[in-house]
Amino acid sequence: MAQRFVSLRSSWHRVRDSSDLNGGGIVKLCSARKLPNELKQLRKQEARAIGGYCLLLPAIAKFMSLSQWTQKICVFCAQRVKTPVAVAEAASKEQDAASVRGRKGKAFEIVEVEGSGLGAVACKDFHPGELVLTEEPLCKFESSDASLRMVERKCANLPDDLRKKVLSLEDSFSFDTKTFRGILETNGMVCESGSDSDPKALFLEVSRFNHSCNANCDYSWRDRQNCMDIYAQTIIRAGEELCIPYIDLREPRQVRQQLLKENWRFRCRCEVCCLKDFSESDRRRLRLGELSALLYSSRTSGRTLRIAKKLLKLYNDEHISAQSYKLEACKFGYRASLDLNDNEIAPRFAQLGLKSAMICHGPEHEETQAPAVWASNGLCASTASIVLSSVLSIFFPLNSIGFLGSLDAHVRSETLFFRTCISLRGFAIF
Numbered sequence: 001m002a003q004r005f006v007s008l009r010s011s012w013h014r015v016r017d018s019s020d021l022n023g024g025g026i027v028k029l030c031s032a033r034k035l036p037n038e039l040k041q042l043r044k045q046e047a048r049a050i051g052g053y054c055l056l057l058p059a060i061a062k063f064m065s066l067s068q069w070t071q072k073i074c075v076f077c078a079q080r081v082k083t084p085v086a087v088a089e090a091a092s093k094e095q096d097a098a099s100v101r102g103r104k105g106k107a108f109e110i111v112e113v114e115g116s117g118l119g120a121v122a123c124k125d126f127h128p129g130e131l132v133l134t135e136e137p138l139c140k141f142e143s144s145d146a147s148l149r150m151v152e153r154k155c156a157n158l159p160d161d162l163r164k165k166v167l168s169l170e171d172s173f174s175f176d177t178k179t180f181r182g183i184l185e186t187n188g189m190v191c192e193s194g195s196d197s198d199p200k201a202l203f204l205e206v207s208r209f210n211h212s213c214n215a216n217c218d219y220s221w222r223d224r225q226n227c228m229d230i231y232a233q234t235i236i237r238a239g240e241e242l243c244i245p246y247i248d249l250r251e252p253r254q255v256r257q258q259l260l261k262e263n264w265r266f267r268c269r270c271e272v273c274c275l276k277d278f279s280e281s282d283r284r285r286l287r288l289g290e291l292s293a294l295l296y297s298s299r300t301s302g303r304t305l306r307i308a309k310k311l312l313k314l315y316n317d318e319h320i321s322a323q324s325y326k327l328e329a330c331k332f333g334y335r336a337s338l339d340l341n342d343n344e345i346a347p348r349f350a351q352l353g354l355k356s357a358m359i360c361h362g363p364e365h366e367e368t369q370a371p372a373v374w375a376s377n378g379l380c381a382s383t384a385s386i387v388l389s390s391v392l393s394i395f396f397p398l399n400s401i402g403f404l405g406s407l408d409a410h411v412r413s414e415t416l417f418f419r420t421c422i423s424l425r426g427f428a429i430f
């Protein structure tokens with residue numbers, strides 16, 4: 001971590017793995033004390049030399065008074081930016097560890113929660129997109145009998161202390177004595193690696209997070225790093241239970257209850273399931289399920305765009321915090337608006353998609369790289385049009401249209417840039 005406090009010039013840290021940055025980039029680590037001057041210097045001198053840079057460090061985030069979750073990432077786009085999101089691995093790891101600790105020294109604690117067995121309760125406030133927990137799985141398995149049997153054997157042969165920890169996990173399937181099979185079935189979490197084999201993983205801490213149909217957290221699997229992250233999806237106050245969704249939340253109450261009963265053997269009593277009148281919520285969730293399925297079958301861009309807009313409105317109306325659903329709608333909406341050459345709406349989908357991706361997957365995840373590129377494409381496109389129309393106005397000085405076009409493009413590019421910054425700062429509000 002010595003890199004963090006070295007001088008301006010030597011502290012450029014070229015990122016080793018280009019896939020981290022979706023094409024390579026530069027990360028700068030420095031101390032908070034030096035920041036205002038360095039920032040000025042960087043923006044004026046270094047940006048042009050490098051052609052595009054990304055800065056991300058807690059100190060800059062603090063300087064800009066960005067909300068806490070963005071302390072891991074702070075994006076500055078130079079005009080010829082190629083990679084708007086970068087990852088300062090070293091800085092972020094230490095920062096993660098520090099930011100997840102509450103005043104009691106813990107981000108959350110595992111305690112008895114009425115009606116749900118053990119559960120995770122926040123020891124500090126969380127912002128949307130703030131990392132709650134990162135954990136590597138104890139083991140991975142598939143749903144097949146052969147795979148389960150193999151992992152059962154592995155568990156039985158674990159060192160004593162670890163085996164005891166596994167045996168302390170909930171088993172909702174066995175009657176008298178807990179079994180490894182029951183524990184694996186109760187706690188196995190799908191690792192979304194795009195594989196057909198539906199791999200699951202067992203965790204010691206992540207497994208303690210209970211379900212809610214209005215979950216305030218969501219989980220995100222990182223395949224390359226082989227770890228599960230849990231991110232806050234909304235503002236969470238200390239003392240609140242941290243819950244994740246076990247199922248697709250875009251189902252009416254009865255279907256949700258049935259799925260939870262079949263797969264986890266419990267009756268959900270979250271605030272959505274306990275609504276006196278849940279008909280309106282049911283109607284919206286049913287519609288959300290239908291519309292999200294239609295996104296995949298829609299044949300025209302116009303229709304896809306209308307569906308994506310409707311979905312975003314409905315997610316807000318139903319107060320669903322999980323941002324992964326919005327990210328899905330934004331992906332479709334963005335592509336459809338590009339097909340339709342709708343330059344007004346495309347950057348909005350790009351920004352909202354980036355915002356949602358950062359909240360549900362964090363800045364390092366590959367799911368965040370694509371929306372980051374969409375957002376930067378808006379900038380690059382505007383920059384290209386500034387250059388083009390500026391050149392035109394040099395060759396045709398009397399061409400007031402070229403000049404006005406340039407001005408307009410410049411204003412739009414700046415607006416987009418500032419909007420991106422503002423929206424990065426305004427995640428909490430969103």
Ligand SMILES: C[S@@+](CC[C@H](N)C(=O)[O-])C[C@H]1O[C@@H](n2cnc3c(N)ncnc32)[C@H](O)[C@@H]1O
Pocket residue numbers: 115116117118119169170172186187207208209210211212264265266267268269270
């Ligand atoms: C992955 S474990 C969660 C942690 C578990 N509560 C424990 O004590 O270790 C899943 C089990 O927790 C319980 N559970 C999870 N969410 C619940 C909820 N909303 N209401 C009641 N029980 C819940 C169910 O018994 C479920 O099978």
